[in-house]
Amino acid sequence: MKFLRTLPQPIYSRRIFILFLLSTYLLITLIFYVNKLNPSLCNFNKICDVKEEVASENTREKFITYLPHSGLHNQRIALENAVFMAWALNRTLILPPLILGARFPFQAFDKLENYLNFLSKVKQKNCMNMKSKMNLTHCEKLRDSYTFYRWDQLFDFTFISRNVKIIHRDELISENLFLKFNMSNDEEQVWRKYGNAQKNSFYDSRMYGNIKSSNKFSNKHSILELRERDEGLLYFNSLFGSALIKLVIPRNIQFMKEIRESFIISNPTLLDITKRISDELGGRMNYLSAHARIGDGGFKKLSRKWIKNLINDIVEYFHEDSNLSNSADCKQNDSMTFSKMFYLASDAHSKDVQGLKPIIQLLPCALMLEDFKDLLIPMNELVNERDGLRMTKFFIPILDLMIAANGKHVFTMRYSTYSSYLKRYHQYLTQSV
Incomplete structure (x- = not known):
């Protein structure tokens, strides 16, 4: 020195x-x-593009699928995640049908798979073969309480189909799945991922690539590691969870955003009925609307609290927004109430339900789907060809959401997947005006 x-x-x-x-x-x-x-490392930050071209001598088609559960919007979130995973992993998505009607909650892998097997076989069963009237009634009641429906008959799949190859399943019998794709149900050909979003998470980063085997009991997975797996089928217990997939790469974030934004209701009959009812309410973006969920789970147990929160949001909006001239009026003279045309979507389908009384008292102009029965008649023509069931009762919650989304402003409940899609659909409609 x-x-x-x-x-x-x-x-x-x-x-x-x-x-x-x-x-x-x-x-x-x-x-x-x-x-x-160590070719698995992309850079010192350990962040890589999951769609990078990986040289491989093995070009055979590989698949990904999952077990559906819960209501429509939980299944929708699972599907959106499945589409991203199929795109990122360069695999064909074997898509389960949408289960409408009765809800079947998440369970451990084997239990859920067996129960979905059972539901599929009930659909194929001839209840008339039941020996006792009690068994016949029970069989018919269960069989008709749900239906398996193709996703692309309800939602726009244009963007998804352009980016991911999809094979639609008609039923959920596991033996048929392996038979159709000529696979043996063993660990050499099938990689199972147990658990749900409470236990699992997936990253587009090499950060968790040091879990060499990406085994079925690991909680954190690098999507890049999964892309290198050789099994013919990746089989997930659940893909539900808004935060299940953790993304940091701009291209991946953008693709997930495009999946969600493109996933729009496209059934022509439902769109036509929605327009007719919206016109009765003063026209699209010319009335106010809200969603009140009080019929199940924690929303039922704490319904008073949720309704109170919803009312507070509505009152605050009316007091803050002095520019309500574009909203249709109804004739009410009571100074204690608001006189704007209002649409109320709810899993409680009548204004007479006690839990909705506080909202109806505040909003005497509020209308519900029950007020437009004549306009619902075209729904009777919608029949599921798979089981012959009329789709009216299954589509009511969806139509309810669509009408609410066409309002100028939508009031929703927090922590509801129904409300989250309602807000997304409303934003789409607002931007397309």
């Missing part, structure tokens, strides 16, 4: 520059050899 200090300044600067070049060269060489020895 003493020697360096005695050198003339130009020579000293030149040596520092040479040392810098040598250090840079050594660092680049080190990175090159580390990547050579």
